[in-house]
Every structure is written in structure tokens, then in C-alpha cells.
Amino acid sequence: EVYLDKDAYTMELMSHREDPWILARNGCADNERCTNIISEESMRTYFKSRLKQEE
Incomplete structure (x- = not known):
């Protein structure tokens, strides 16, 4: 819904x-x-931290 x-x-x-997007690109130029x-791990870590922030 959001x-x-x-x-x-x-x-x-x-x-x-x-962060997951930025980490995966590892210094590539924007364009x-x-x-x-x-990685699934970077997504898991990122979204866990977002959930904790929203609690």
C-alpha cells in the first residue's frame, strides 16, 4: 500500500x-x-535494520 x-x-x-543496491554496484558510476x-544477505541485513527503526 505504501x-x-x-x-x-x-x-x-x-x-x-x-545499501544493498549501493554495495552491489561497488563503485560503478551512476550511469x-x-x-x-x-545478495540476499545484504537485503536481509538492510531490511531487518529498517524494521527495527520502525518499531
Whole structure:
């Protein structure tokens, strides 16, 4: 429900500011193509910390 009113561009901006995305890109330029995989562990760590912040 939180994301229903967001367009694709806004969602892209939001996700590209999150740690899992940044860590996976590992220093690639913003406009550079990157095929690195975002690890499940980095997503797990990031979203666990977000849940704790919201409690």
C-alpha cells in the first residue's frame, strides 16, 4: 500500500539509494551498466535494520 502511488522513476530513485543496491554496484558510476547481483544477505541485513527503526 505504501508504494501504490509511486511511479517507476520514483521507485528507481528510492531503491538506488538503499545499501544493498549501493554495495552491489561497488563503485560503478551512476550511469554505468552493472551486472553484479544484490545478495540476499545484504537485503536481509538492510531490511531487518529498517524494521527495527520502525518499531
